Amino acid sequence: MKYTYLANDAKGKSHKGIINAENRQAAYAMLKSRGLFPMQINKLVPISMSFGSLKLDHKISNKELVMFIVQLATMIKSGMSLLMSFDIINQQIKNKKFRQILKRIKDDIARGENFSDACKKFPTIFPPLFSHIIKAGEESGKLELVLYRYAKFIKNNEKISSDVKSALIYPIILIVLSICVIIFLTTFIVPQFADILKSSGAKIPGSTKFLLASSDFIKQNYLFIIAGVLVSLISVMKYVKTESGSYYFDLFKIRIPVLGKILYKTAISRFMRTMSTLMLSGIPFLKNLSLAINILNNKAMTKKFDFVYDNIARGKSIATQFESTGVFSQLDIQLISIGENSGRLGQMCDEISDTYDKEIEKLVKRLTTSLEPFVLMLVAAGIGFIAVSLVSSVMQAVSSFNN
Numbered sequence: 001m002k003y004t005y006l007a008n009d010a011k012g013k014s015h016k017g018i019i020n021a022e023n024r025q026a027a028y029a030m031l032k033s034r035g036l037f038p039m040q041i042n043k044l045v046p047i048s049m050s051f052g053s054l055k056l057d058h059k060i061s062n063k064e065l066v067m068f069i070v071q072l073a074t075m076i077k078s079g080m081s082l083l084m085s086f087d088i089i090n091q092q093i094k095n096k097k098f099r100q101i102l103k104r105i106k107d108d109i110a111r112g113e114n115f116s117d118a119c120k121k122f123p124t125i126f127p128p129l130f131s132h133i134i135k136a137g138e139e140s141g142k143l144e145l146v147l148y149r150y151a152k153f154i155k156n157n158e159k160i161s162s163d164v165k166s167a168l169i170y171p172i173i174l175i176v177l178s179i180c181v182i183i184f185l186t187t188f189i190v191p192q193f194a195d196i197l198k199s200s201g202a203k204i205p206g207s208t209k210f211l212l213a214s215s216d217f218i219k220q221n222y223l224f225i226i227a228g229v230l231v232s233l234i235s236v237m238k239y240v241k242t243e244s245g246s247y248y249f250d251l252f253k254i255r256i257p258v259l260g261k262i263l264y265k266t267a268i269s270r271f272m273r274t275m276s277t278l279m280l281s282g283i284p285f286l287k288n289l290s291l292a293i294n295i296l297n298n299k300a301m302t303k304k305f306d307f308v309y310d311n312i313a314r315g316k317s318i319a320t321q322f323e324s325t326g327v328f329s330q331l332d333i334q335l336i337s338i339g340e341n342s343g344r345l346g347q348m349c350d351e352i353s354d355t356y357d358k359e360i361e362k363l364v365k366r367l368t369t370s371l372e373p374f375v376l377m378l379v380a381a382g383i384g385f386i387a388v389s390l391v392s393s394v395m396q397a398v399s400s401f402n403n
Helices: 025-034 051-058 064-075 084-090 096-110 115-119 127-139 143-200 205-240 243-253 259-281 285-293 299-305 308-313 319-324 332-340 345-402
Strands: 002-008 015-019 039-041
Touching: 015 025, 015 143, 025 039, 025 285, 025 308, 051 299, 051 345, 064 096, 064 143, 084 096, 096 115, 115 127, 127 143, 127 259, 127 285, 127 308, 143 205, 143 259, 143 345, 205 243, 243 259, 243 299, 259 285, 259 345, 285 299, 299 308, 308 319, 319 332, 332 345
Parallel strands: none
Antiparallel strands: 002 015, 002 039
């Protein structure tokens, strides 16, 4: 990947340019090795994408990827060659794009290229994490074991993501439908009562006046309201894509009550699961760390690791540096310290990840049980306010006609 940087040297002179690195932490380390002190490091996003990569590098589900990895590991374990395994698997895959990708990888392997290097050509399907694990498997001769570990890693991540999405789908649908119902009542039903209430001469309650005023405002300015909402959404989306915008949006996400805690713990669980998977696969620790930091996928959290990589590379304690981020609990730090001193850091990271997965499962259940009644109460309050306002006004109008 390419990164733009702004850095100062020992004399305070400013330097800026573009650097090729695997990730932000690696770019930081490279600049430090040149005697520069980085002030800003930003990922350089390519303006365009080749048609070939656009055509091939999408619409491959995690389920298809896991099935491929497990089948490949099983065949290698049974003694089949890599090329023969690819031929057999390719005949069973229904996804045409995935078949094309696997055929190209197989052709590259047949020409003498390593499996890990061939996978790097399709980073949206096989991320750097996968390529490094495969490389470690090739070098250690335990390719089938690292494939099984990676398949388990994907399944765990998929389960957590699926649980969180399932917990949010119903409340979101309910909120959207209720907003549509309220808008319909306010713009189409309420105006029908307006003339009756005004001609009755009855005293209109304050809540009904507010409702009628809101209805008139929406009907007269609905184009401006729609335009304003669209402009606001586009502005927010553009801001979120900036360096500062993405940072504050990520910070906002992990501070949302209940949901933020789930996202926070999910990020830590993935980080620890990645560390465990890579260490048990034989990846060097610093390479492992740089890949795991990217798995956090939250700039508010990854920013806390800016100096951790550099300090650990200088020989400082892993547990101490992890503690300095403020990301991990004291129990996590104690387990990391035990693993670091006993040489079982990979197993400790796996245990920490398992603990977080159980906590996430409990939080998701709590979110589901607490969010649905809250949303229902909110919807009922909105629609109930409209109904009560109209009914009370109609009753007063009827009363005035009778008098």
